[in-house]
Amino acid sequence: MAQWLRLVKISALIISMLSTIVMLSACSEPANSLKSNSSTGMYGGLLDQENFSSAKATEQTPITFPQDHLSHPEFAIEWWYLTANLFDKQGNQYPLQWTLFRFSGGGNQSNWSNGQLYMSHGKLSSYKQDWFEEIFARGGVGNAGVSLAAESGHFEAYLDNWIWRSLSTELFPATLNFTLNEQVKLSLNMRATGPYVLNGNKGYSIKLANGQHASMYYSQPFINISGTIERLGETIDVSGKGWFDHEWSAGLSDQKTQGWDWFSIHFDDGRKLMLYQVRHRELGNSWFGSLISPQGDKTHLTKNDIQGSIDGYSKVDSVQIPLNWSLSVPQQQIHIRVSPFKQNQYNPGVFPYYEGAIRVEGSHKGIGFMELTGY
Amino acid sequence: MIKSIHEVLWVILKSYDLQKYRLCLILLAMIMGCAGLSSVLVINETAKRSYSQTAFPFLDNVEYAIYPSQSGWISKADYADLRKNGNRNLIAVSTQQVESLDNHKLDFLGVDYYALMSLNRTRLEKDNSKSGFPLFAANNHSSNSTPTEHKFVIDVEYAKTLGAKNQLTTDNFLKLNSQLSIGPVAIVEAAGLGEQIVCDIETLYSQFNPQGISYILVAGKFNHKQPSPLQLQLPSHLKLIKLTSTEDLDQLTASFHLNLFAMGLLMFVVCMFVVLNALNLLIIKRVPMLTTLRQLGIPIVAIYSAIIIEMMTLAIACSAIGVTLGIEIAKWLSPSVTQTLANLYNVSINFENFSWFNLYAQVLLASVVGLSLAAALPLRSLNQHLTSIQPVASPAHSENKWLAFCVLLLLICLIIYFSNESIFSSFLIIGLVIISGCFLVLYMLPRLLCLIIPIIPLTTPNLRWSVADAKRISNKSSIAFCAFFIAVATNVGMNLMVNSFRLATDTWITQRLDADAYVNTKDAEQVVTLLSSNFPKTTTFVRQSETGNYQGDAIQLRSYPSNLEHQEALMLEQSIATPWDTFSKAQGIFINQQFALSKQLNLGQKIVFRRQNNHTFTVQIVGIYYDYGNPKAQALVSESLILNPSSGNQVIALYNQGVNQSWLPELKNQISTQFPDAQIVETQDLLKRSMQTFDNTFVVTQGLNIITLLVAAFSLASSLIVIDYDNRPQRALIRAMGVPALKILMLTLFQYTLLCLFICALAIPFGILLSWLLIHLVNVQAFYWSYPLVIESNTLVELILSALMVVFLAVLLPAARTILIPPIEDIKWLNG
Structure with a gap:
């Protein structure tokens, strides 16, 4: 009796010790941790690990649906990324993020796991508050994965009780349920109103200017979301527009990659714009993007089509981050200024980054999201 | 009034020049008492904190775990289902016992690293002072492993043990057998880690392929009143078990700590007896001075206020020195204590940082209380001196009341014994038995001396006088003799207990x-x-x-x-x-x-x-x-x-x-x-090794026993100085009659030896009773086993002889000091 109790106690001790370590790595000096990560590449080198891939993104491999909604374990990195700007009946804005990351664990398989690692980020903001949570699991245990459900055969992406459950093998329509910090419970219904958009060249998206790194990348920018936010016993009905990305790659960056800036914008005229800048110590900065018509027709944008400049830095969580931008796509007469919905939208995870809602003004108005990493 | 107090204080301060020795005695006694108490408090406090850390230092609470209803394992599917149902506070743990190189068993503990990474931060305490712990690597990037990514974590003490057995290589790899080493191992200072090797559950599966999950920890607070969603979700083959871990460990070690605390407190009490004696002396010396102050019109309240301020200042200063000294003693004792606890209860403790001010506050409080109690008697006596114009007559002693108190306390012990079975009540009984023993000493000592006097031949008048005078001394130094009785009785009790345990272990193991x-x-x-x-x-x-x-x-x-x-x-x-x-x-x-x-x-x-x-x-x-x-x-x-x-x-x-x-x-x-x-x-x-381990286990308690005895002897020695003032008429007479100084010294030593011999005779039955209580009450309640009480006459004789020797040596110096006073000084006293 005393022996196993002791085991339990000691295990709990170690757990707590390790929790603290994780906490420390997550909480203490996030800026420094990211800066130090830069020596081993983005996300602590997690995105550089081509060694863990048995496949590589190529132009010759077309994206096919619904198969490619599922997981690609032969690639080192993959994510399913949903951002949305939700509003309640009073017009209060609630930016939302749900992301499921998958990383290959280097082929280390055992009876415990299949060598795949999952990390999920969930976030809800209001003007006054933020709820962010980060959870982890190994593939093969049974509590994380992206697959067709055994009983229904429908698409399912889950990590613990954060579950995206579709009504078919397609991504949409679907429900998304997750809780944040044991305080906020989100129940969302998602419906796509337009086609998927294959970014880059039919989904083959080159990340670095030298063409060394690329991913398979498609988006669903036409998502209508409705649902509820439960908080402190109060249920808030919300609705809004969402943007979904699914991307997989053998490696997105190298050790000289400093970070990237990503923007997804819903213009009031119904058009969508995705812009992406990679910052590289040797290759310099390079932009690419997609301009999508209300009907879903995509115009691929290269660095020659895009002009981006930083209007101002702000200090967020002790880090100087460029929160105000001027972005132009001259050929399309788009000249916009991007500013954050609110200043502090920093995600304080193990690998901290800025992910938050934006306001768009200038030649076109709209709302959207931006992700700023590596600062 | 303030001016008067100030004046009295000033006079008291000036009088220190004339009372250096007495003041030193008070200071020394107080510092000793505070040091002993604070060292015990430090040991107990740090040990208890270690137990609580052993439980869950950074998590708010881990009170429950999920186990299979029957024996066996928990499947991954069960674990995944529970987590998918929203129980993100569950952490799978798999254990594996592995036999290593020298057939030593290594206990591995695999923890679901990713589950604990997912723990909501509200479940973690905010104090993350343990930043020194190295990260053990989740078993992900084996090909990418850096030297800082440790796969296993072990405690520094265990690392030493493994290192000594060549099971841990110099580059921190665990040698499982002559061919296989695993690692790298992070060595951390972690309370409660004990002889456990912790790793990621993936590492455990890769290395040993266990049959499943051993148990699932439930992190975080739990609603005790209603069945939780988790309970409702559990399939029938799993059960939720409350972990009474910390309480268990507390219970297991409670007797050790109570024993330690009791010994520390005993030392403190004995020291307070010394303080009492010394204060008595100080106040008696001051009576003429304070009487003069009264005659000069200083209000009595001002005199008392000044004395109280003086006492408090002494308490504040002595507590500070005592605490500092006590901490050093605790640090010095810590290896023995750690070893004792590890041997006895298989738990390891850390002597970490603790709050000096908290400790100081506790010890200061004890000092103030102790000093107030110790000062009560001398102040009462002072009150009589200052308020009365007549010489103060000693109150008539009614020794029968001591017998009545003794019987009453023993009756209370019997009532508690038959009505309550707990460690606390057992220690209460032990305490009451000791106090009743003190009352018996007060009752018996004069009577025993009265029995002796008629036996002594009239041809040895000096010896006859000496015994008769011893009766007077026993009344005057009753408190010091009680302290000595306590020390001897507890020594007898502890020694008999340890010896019985040793003998039983030896017989059993042989x-x-x-x-x-x-x-x-x-x-x-x-x-x-x-x-x-x-x-x-x-x-x-x-x-x-x-x-x-x-x-x-x-x-x-x-x-x-x-x-x-x-x-x-x-x-x-x-x-x-x-x-x-x-x-x-x-x-x-x-x-x-x-x-x-x-x-x-x-x-x-x-x-x-x-x-x-x-x-x-x-x-x-x-x-x-x-x-x-x-x-x-x-x-x-x-x-x-x-x-x-x-x-x-x-x-x-x-x-x-x-x-x-x-x-x-x-x-x-x-x-x-x-x-x-x-x-x-x-x-x-x-056999040899086992008995060595056994002896090491009791080093600390034996050490405290000896210290207590020394303090008691010190108390006796100081009492000799206290009553020296009262002895002067007798001594003057004896010296005037031409009895040589050496003979007086011999007679004084004889007096004290005789008195202590009687006390020892009274202490032996009480000591035997104490050891019986320790073996048959405390041990059974704490450990669920007992052993026969063995009373070896050799042990008792050795103990009594050593106690008498200590007293003899302690008393020798002050006794010799009194006879070194020129005879004329003593004889002068006869002239008033």
């Missing part, structure tokens, strides 16, 4: 280890074959062992031969009429006292065990045996019941039938050559 040597090996069959061919005169018995399960709790299962020699070797507390018949038929088992008492099992009862391979067997309890010092529940089973142990080494007992004793070195040589992993232990070595 009886149990009846073979000439033991071989621990994985290759039992081959070793037996080798022995039977090369050493035909050596008989072998292979002993199996494994960890079984009874009602969800781990039980040590050991096979036991049923031949006549082994039957005699087993020391039974109780058994059925013919236990060995049932046992040899594999229908009966012997269980240790700990198992029987903790599970309230009775002789003849049938119980169901589950083996590691999940097979169950039902057996009858045919006997309960003594298993001193084993903190774990154990059962001895017939060899056929665990013929094929699930895993692990086997022990071969070797009995030499031949006359020639040179067989052992040769046997050792052959086995170590052919079976390098085998470990051969000679019984004599094992």
Whole structure:
């Protein structure tokens, strides 16, 4: 009796010790941790690990649906990324993020796991508050994965009780349920109103200017979301527009990659714009993007089509981050200024980054999201 | 008024020049008391904090765990389902016991690293002071592993042990056998980690491939009042179990800490007796000075206020010095204490930083209370002196009241004994017994002296006077003699307890280890074959062992031969009429006292065990045996019941039938050559080592015993100085009659030796009673086992002689000092 109790106690001790370590790595000096990560590449080198891939993104491999909604374990990195700007009946804005990351664990398989690692980020903001949570699991245990459900055969992406459950093998329509910090419970219904958009060249998206790194990348920018936010016993009905990305790659960056800036914008005229800048110590900065018509027709944008400049830095969580931008796509007469919905939208995870809602003004108005990493 | 107080204080300060010795005595006594108390508080506090850290230092709470309803394992599917249902506070743990190079068992603990990474931060405490812990690597990037990514974590003390056994390499890899090393290992200072090797669950699966999850921890607070969603979600084959871990550990170690605290408090109390004596002396010396102050018109309130301020200042200063000293003593003692706790309870503790101010506040409070109590009597006496114009007559003593108090307290003890069974009540009884002993001393001492006086021949008037005067001294120094009584009685009690324990352990271990040597090996069959061919005169018995399960709790299962020699070797507390018949038929088992008492099992009862391979067997309890010092529940089973142990080494007992004793070195040589992993232990070595460990275990309590005795002797010595003032008329008379100084010294020493001898005589029965209480009440309540009380006259004689010697030496100096005063000084006193 005393022996196993002791085991339990000691295990709990170690757990707590390790929790603290994780906490420390997550909480203490996030800026420094990211800066130090830069020596081993983005996300602590997690995105550089081509060694863990048995496949590589190529132009010759077309994206096919619904198969490619599922997981690609032969690639080192993959994510399913949903951002949305939700509003309640009073017009209060609630930016939302749900992301499921998958990383290959280097082929280390055992009876415990299949060598795949999952990390999920969930976030809800209001003007006054933020709820962010980060959870982890190994593939093969049974509590994380992206697959067709055994009983229904429908698409399912889950990590613990954060579950995206579709009504078919397609991504949409679907429900998304997750809780944040044991305080906020989100129940969302998602419906796509337009086609998927294959970014880059039919989904083959080159990340670095030298063409060394690329991913398979498609988006669903036409998502209508409705649902509820439960908080402190109060249920808030919300609705809004969402943007979904699914991307997989053998490696997105190298050790000289400093970070990237990503923007997804819903213009009031119904058009969508995705812009992406990679910052590289040797290759310099390079932009690419997609301009999508209300009907879903995509115009691929290269660095020659895009002009981006930083209007101002702000200090967020002790880090100087460029929160105000001027972005132009001259050929399309788009000249916009991007500013954050609110200043502090920093995600304080193990690998901290800025992910938050934006306001768009200038030649076109709209709302959207931006992700700023590596600062 | 303030001006008056200030003036009195100033006069008191000036008087220090004339009272250096007395002041030093007070300061020394107070510092000693505070140092002793604070060192004990530090030891107890840090140890208790270690236990709580052993439980859950950074998590708000881990009170529950999920276990299989029956024995066995939890599946990954069960775990995943529970997590998918929203129980993100669950953490899978898998355990594995592995036999290493020298047959030492290594306990691995695999934790779901990713689950704990997902723990909501609200479940974690905010104080993250343990930033020094290195990160152990989740078993992800084996090819990418950097030197700082440790796969295992062990405690620094355990690392030392493993290092000494060559099981931990210099580059921090664990050697499992001569071919396989695993690591790297992070070595951390972690309270409660003990002899556990912690790793990511993935690492554990990769390395050892366990059959499943051993248990699932439930992190975070839990609603005790209503069935939680988790309880409702649990399938029938899983059960939620409350972990009373911290409480368990507290209970287990409570007696040690209570013992330690009691000894510390005792030391403090004895020191306060010294303070009392010294204060008495100080106040008596001050009476003329304070009387003059009164005559000068200083209000009595101002005098008292000034004395109280003086006392408080002394308390504040002495507590500070005492605490600082006490911390150093605790640090100095910490290795012994750590060793004791590790040996006794298999827990390791850390002497970490603790709040100096908290400790100081506690000790200061104790000092103020102690000083107030100690000052009460002298101040009362001062009050009589200052308020009365008549000489103060000593109140008539009614010694019968002491007897009445003594009887009353003993009656209360009996009532508590029969009405309540808890460690607290046991210690309360012990405390009351000691106090009642003090009352008995106050009652008996004058009477015993009265009995002696008529026996002394009239031809030795000096001796006769000396004994008669001793009666007066016993009244004057009653407090110091009580302190001495307490010290002797507790010494007798503790010594008898430890000696009984030692003797019982020695007898038990010698009886149990009846073979000439033991071989621990994985290759039992081959070793037996080798022995039977090369050493035909050596008989072998292979002993199996494994960890079984009874009602969800781990039980040590050991096979036991049923031949006549082994039957005699087993020391039974109780058994059925013919236990060995049932046992040899594999229908009966012997269980240790700990198992029987903790599970309230009775002789003849049938119980169901589950083996590691999940097979169950039902057996009858045919006997309960003594298993001193084993903190774990154990059962001895017939060899056929665990013929094929699930895993692990086997022990071969070797009995030499031949006359020639040179067989052992040769046997050792052959086995170590052919079976390098085998470990051969000679019984004599094992016995020696066991008893050494035993003796080390009681170093701390023995040390405190001696210190208490020394303090008591110091108290007596100081009392001699106190009553010196009152002795002067007698001494003046004796000296005026021409008795030489040396003879007076001899007579004084005789007085004290006689008094202390009487006290020792009274203390012995109380000490025996204390040891009986410690063995049969405290030990049973704390550890679920007891042992026979053995009273060795040698021990008692040694103890009494050493106590008398200490007193003799302590009293010698102040006694000699008094006779060094020129006779004229004493004789002058006769002139007033």
